Amino acid sequence: MSSLKDKILNTATDLFQTRGINSTGVDTIVAIAGTTKMTLYKHFHTKEGLIIEVLNKSQHDFHHWLDNKLNTNSKVPSDKIKQLFDFIEEWITSPKFLGMGFIKASAEFPNEENPIHQLSSKQSREFRQYISKLASEANVKDADGLALQLSLLFEGAVQAEQMKRGSGAIKYAKKAAKILIDGAINA
Amino acid sequence: MSSLKDKILNTATDLFQTRGINSTGVDTIVAIAGTTKMTLYKHFHTKEGLIIEVLNKSQHDFHHWLDNKLNTNSKVPSDKIKQLFDFIEEWITSPKFLGMGFIKASAEFPNEENPIHQLSSKQSREFRQYISKLASEANVKDADGLALQLSLLFEGAVQAEQMKRGSGAIKYAKKAAKILIDGAINA
DNA sequence: GATAAAAGTGACAGGTCTGTATATATGCAA
DNA sequence: TTGCATATATACAGACCTGTCACTTTTATC
Incomplete structure (x- = not known):
């Protein structure tokens, strides 16, 4: 499994808990995870999937x-x-x-x-x-x-x-x- | 107290519970309450206030x-x-x-x-x-x-x-x- | 070094959001 | 009738959202 996928997953987990799910945009997630939306959407088809x-x-x-x-x-x-x-x-x-x-x-x-x-x-x-x-x-x-x-x-x-x-x-x-x-x- | 204010309050209460707070826009609230945003913002200065x-x-x-x-x-x-x-x-x-x-x-x-x-x-x-x-x-x-x-x-x-x-x-x-x-x- | 897979860039479409501006209509009191 | 508060309709600004596009760069493997 890609380590970037894990990074995104962990970052999202943290942000969802501390800021709320709906209040956390994918742009914020990828910025903090240090990657891009393209990569996020390659690993997770939608935000709901994430x-x-x-x-x-x-x-x-x-x-x-x-x-x-x-x-x-x-x-x-x-x-x-x-x-x-x-x-x-x-x-x-x-x-x-x-x-x-x-x-x-x-x-x-x-x-x-x-x-x-x-x-x-x-x-x-x-x-x-x-x-x-x-x-x-x-x-x-x-x-x-x-x-x-x-x-x-x-x-x-x-x-x-x-x-x-x-x-x-x-x-x-x-x-x-x-x-x-x-x-x-x-x- | 204005009955419109109560209508907005009750409608918002219902929508916040059934759809979530962040997922409920003020446009939806006023549409269902049967009024307009102008009226909503006259009674409640911000969405947070509401x-x-x-x-x-x-x-x-x-x-x-x-x-x-x-x-x-x-x-x-x-x-x-x-x-x-x-x-x-x-x-x-x-x-x-x-x-x-x-x-x-x-x-x-x-x-x-x-x-x-x-x-x-x-x-x-x-x-x-x-x-x-x-x-x-x-x-x-x-x-x-x-x-x-x-x-x-x-x-x-x-x-x-x-x-x-x-x-x-x-x-x-x-x-x-x-x-x-x-x-x-x-x- | 050649080739392929993975990741990055930056722009963009199409939509929603909050909050405001302008102009019009309605009801009521003096 | 005039004046005023309240509510209406409608449009808009500016920001944010998800998801996609074409294209470039990096990385890994042979």
Whole structure:
């Protein structure tokens, strides 16, 4: 894969997060990435295509990072779900955290028919299913229910952090998650 | 107050929610409101001014509706906070619910220096303080902590509903809220 | 060094955006 | 009737947007 394609992808990811997707023009992206529109449009047919690749890469990076953290720290299923919010906290409080792409994208493209909105919705659903798998492996009875609740706390905490950097909301999300997880495991 | 100003305000509120703020031009707003740009710019000096008035009105309407519901249903503080998510559910599942303005606005204007972002952040904080007041009246020890947790559930549920209408996330948010509230009251 | 692929340049088409200018019409009060 | 505020219609300036064009330069491979 061309390194210029990566450069464009990374630059776009950054600009979309810090300035908004609709507010970031392709001219700005190529200027900062140090390339030209011709090159951008060779790798991504449209701006929408670029947005979709940015969202996919962001989600893949997050998912890969989290899955790796969880699996290298413990093999015991109930420990894994209990540690989930420790790693989410690590992710959110990292200096390079700029927000979750799919949360912002769904707000910028509110129409449910829009491909970008649909992708956002799919990513949110897939993350919830990932948590649900963790929960069912830990023998939680209503795994989908707990997963949904934890994903609400997660998305709420991300939202809070996007509104005000260093809000500390994640600390309380973690406490709430512990209460809900303990309650569900002992049910 | 001019009824045309209200018409513009209501039309803009609707369009911002259904199409996004940046994706909605003033030409579209005046065309649908049945007036002209001259009139719009007489009432709102800039588009930013219009956005800010839309956000303020939306938040005021929500707050007024919720406060009224809570106060007419019960005078017992611990009942009020326990009923909070019942009314939030009523609000979110109402057919006319199109999302929360301040959540979408903060995503479209991610820069913390931006006046619109700052207003969103302020509205989120004020809502949290409102819940905190409910909690402390119900003799919750860590009222701010519980309020933050409930607001995470609230914003997460709104986010989920904005992503997929009829997601049913609010039902599980409600259950989680009950667990957290009961735990906090009996602490 | 020849050849081909990749990237760069600069201009441009066609559209949208915010905000303004000018000139006209309407309703109401004195 | 006259005067005035309000709203209308229409055109426009200037900036930005996405995406394309023809053409040139660099880079890599044989």
